[in-house]
Amino acid sequence: MDSKIANLLGCSFKPIVLVKTNEKPDGAIGPKSNKGRSCIMSYLNKVIFDRQTVVFEKNTTSCNGGLTGLGFGNGFKDGEPGIDIYASFLSTGLKDAKDKKNYQKFCSEKPPAVRDMFECGERIYSNYNQAYEFMDKKVPIYNNPEKYVVFKPFEDLKDGEIADSIIFIVNPMELSVLLQFDTSLRDEVNHVMTPQSSACQSIGIYVFDEAEKEDPHGVLGLLDLAGRRAMKEPIKSQYFTFAIPWKLYLKYLDNVECSYLDGPVWKSMRK
Incomplete structure (x- = not known):
């Protein structure tokens, strides 16, 4: 599956997705045990840069904030x-x-x-x-009924598969355009979530929480230095995450034609 939103946005990095599932993907990588302490975001480098699939489960996630962030309880x-x-x-x-x-x-x-x-x-x-x-x-707490939380490239979504979180990795220019597009679909002034959270929570539980609302919002992430420290450059110092639930992604698709993303200002600036 391809992302029309990302194509019009001209993202430097293709989006990735979070999917909760009871099926462990073949060939997926991830932590082998909960010994030691490793950041969820360090594994996401493999998804973003190498387009690999990463899988987490409760008994192999060593970071307590990560357990919370992925929906494995408090x-x-x-x-x-x-x-x-x-x-x-x-x-x-x-x-x-x-x-x-x-x-x-x-x-x-x-x-x-x-x-x-x-x-x-x-x-x-x-x-x-x-x-x-x-x-x-x-903090919103979830106890996923599914055993696994999988991160994978957006393009690896199967037909009919629904992601629990669509994650755009954007620089300030791309973020500005994406937020301008999102704002154009709303009547309110405050249109984006910027929670006090770790980076994994802003692409996990806070998106799960928004998905339950009638009019969900996107969640801006990589606002914590601990999460940034785990990322590779240039993401570490120059990019944010902007994560949305599936319901909001479909709303984006329904309104993308003749939108800010497809307008003359952004087209001229992309050249």
């Missing part, structure tokens, strides 16, 4: 080291940790090269309570 609360540790790590680290002794022990077990980051915290949230509240009550 990894922050259900997995080790637990929500108290994560609330400290995602905010100000040892400074605001409720159990400083336990958190210091957690930090001491980290490799020296990254220990300072854990002690200081990632500073994604300004304090422990804010981080805890987000993970406990605000």
Whole structure:
């Protein structure tokens, strides 16, 4: 399957998709166990650059935020080291940790090269309570009935297959055009989701959440530095993700003719 939207947009990188399924694709790559810690986004380099298929399942996903982001439950609360540790790590680290002794022990077990980051915290949230509240009550939680979450090139979608998330990888110019097109289909002013989330969550659970709405919105991603750090250049420093549910993609297709994507301004700028 080809993407008419991506062709008109002239994307530097072809889009990819997320599909929830009970069938493991032949030849797919992915983590073999949940030992260690690897970022979901590092595997997506293989999909974007090499057009390979990557598969995740709950018992091979080592990142707790990744478990949450792909719809494998609430990894922050259900997995080790637990929500108290994560609330400290995602905010100000040892400074605001409720159990400083336990958190210091957690930090001491980290490799020296990254220990300072854990002690200081990632500073994604300004304090422990804010981080805890987000993970406990605000992040959308899904428990996929399907066993696998698969990322693959858009062009590998089979006829009749429906993706759960269509992910465009766009530079600022391409993003501007895509947002202008999206805005043209709406009556409201705020038309895009920019959640406080990890990169995998902005292409996973937040898109799942939008898919349940009558008028879904796209989700802007790669807004977190941890996710960017896992990406290869030039995506690492120059690109964003813009992910949409299938329902919104069909709306795009229904309105693409005579749209901003097909208009004289963008055509002249693409030359």
